[in-house]
Amino acid sequence: MVNKDPFYLGRLQDYYALHRLIPSYAEIAAMVGVSKQGAVKFIDRMIFAGYINKAPGGRLSPANMFFARPHVGCAPAGFASPATEILGDAITIDDYLVEHPSQTVLVEVSGESMINAGIHDGDFLIVERNTNPNLGKIVVAIVDGDFTIKYLRSGKEGMYLEPANADFPNIYPEMSLDIYGEVVGQFRKF
Template structure:
């Protein structure tokens, strides 16, 4: 990639976020402030780098790398350390959180029964559909006809669900407990 390609790619990503489409070559030229010929070369570099692909009609389309986000380092949650960026490394959210796209869904949390596990109301759970997750995992389950997210536990009376908030009781199935899937990740929008 050329020196300013990261800057041009960022403008294209922002445009895509706002409009959900990759613009025409002419609009890309206008967007990044260059001639149509230079914009075409930029697009070719992005195709070669795996950020863009070509649709059958020749229009540019986003590829997986287009949605990747830069990893700029590791930040300690304890004592401060010198700031240092690891430029060039990037990963997509799917690549990081999703092992099997066809069996993975997002589930929005509503309630406070899992705050002790770091799960807040409004968070999105990354859930892998799995009817037989390991005991002690966090699951989305249907218990007696109601969906909930809790720890899956096994006791003397069989399987039950345990919240991560002392204000809520354990839930033992009266008739049935059906596991929808296992939580594999968490997405939280801070602001």
């Protein structure tokens, strides 16, 4: 017998993406084409596997694994290799990019000063609040009261911020330089 749980889970994830809630057992049964008892058994398996939580009162909600995406292997960015899908573990984007959730924020990029570091206008940066990053790290800084994203550098004039685009000058603070956080990742939608 073929395990249809991944297909059913995919349907449930798509439904959640549209409506931001887990449907009733009857709706799940209709959505995936099983009896209501079949839907109950499916949800029980998803609870056991860590995809669904059941709150007091029976309300269903997504668990952390609900948002995990399959890791299907690596694809070379150089020479082509045979296309075979290697099923690996599932990971959530948070598990991969966020080490300290209480200290992590998203910052949207505006401008082109970091383009040569691969950071483009409209990208989202994952920023970990860290007021003392190492030199050379990309940081979100508050310089003389204004936010900016640059490399943190030090020279004979003290700490300064360096862009990754030759069309923009280095920034030397006139009054203050505070580090808001260190950039630990980024994402964009194509």
